[in-house]
Amino acid sequence: MSRTAAETHIKELGKIFDICAAKDGxxxxxxxxxxxxxxxxxxxxxxxxxxxKEMMAKLDKDCSGELDKTEFGKCIGNFIAKC
Ligand SMILES: [Ca+2]
Ligand SMILES: [Ca+2]
Structure with missing residues (x-):
């Protein structure tokens, strides 16, 4: 079964995380x-x-100072709620 538009968008969002998070290695x-x-x-x-800064602090649930992919997902969820 070919990927749906919704699935493609989700995949793209994951890619955005991968690309942006990789900047520091x-x-x-x-x-x-x-x-x-x-x-x-x-x-x-x-x-x-x-x-x-506030936004990131709220998303950083484990207070690691960085966002993992799950925390990034919450960020996207917040954006969806605002749309
Ligand atoms: Ca990084
Ligand atoms: Ca974190």
């Missing part, structure tokens, strides 16, 4: 600089006017 987690660049490059309209 560790593609498993996204540090603040990577997060900021990811938002500014990919979600400038949706995230407009938001405090990115």
């Amino acid at each position: 560790d593609s498993k987690t996204m540090n603040y600089n990577e997060f900021e660049e990811m938002i500014n490059t990919n979600f400038p309209n949706i995230a407009k006017g938001q405090n990115l």
